[in-house]
Amino acid sequence: MDLLRNILLILHFVGLASLLGGFLVQIKPIIAGKGTIVTAMFHGALTQLVTGLLLVGVIEMGSLGYIDNTKIGIKLLVLIVITVLVIVNRKKPTVSSLVLWAIGALTFANVVIAVLWK
Template sequence: MDVLIHLFVGLHIVGIASLLGGFLTQMKAMGRGTARFVPAMLHGAATMLVTGVILVGLNQADDQHVNNIKIGVKLALLIVILDLVYVKRDDETVDKRLFGLVGALTTANVFIAVLWT
């Protein structure tokens, strides 16, 4: 079971890298007001959602403690991120504040995962 959990943790990290990497590649464009949500951001957020749900299930099946409040907060942030990226994915440009919000929520999600014990 540990190998499977570690596999999905790795895939979860790939998802966050895709989401955050897509955001970071658009930072210069955000300064010019021409940033857009790239497909990597949508795919990364979707990967995080799927692998996160699987991880919760695997950890519970392995009788490990799961902090449901922490998972709920992370899920709520991820749903907001996924909704914003999905709805605005075809727009030529995205408002700076909205684009920055996705980056801030993504970063908050990372810090919640790491610091909330």
């Protein structure tokens, strides 16, 4: 179980890197008003969602640690908002800079919640 948890955690980080990296490469186009939802953001959001749910399940099943359900619920809610924003806007040739900044800020907020909430 511990090996599975570690693999899922690594994949969760890969999803984070894809989502946040996809946003960061859009900074210059966002400022110019021509930002788009790149494929990396879509795949990163879905990877985060799936691996996050699996991580909680594996940890609960194997008693590999304590899960703060309030923290996980808030992180899930934020990720659902990110995923909806990405899915709704991914086919558009250009996206409002407000949407892209929201995706970046919410992604960063999820990282802050994960690290600082004890």
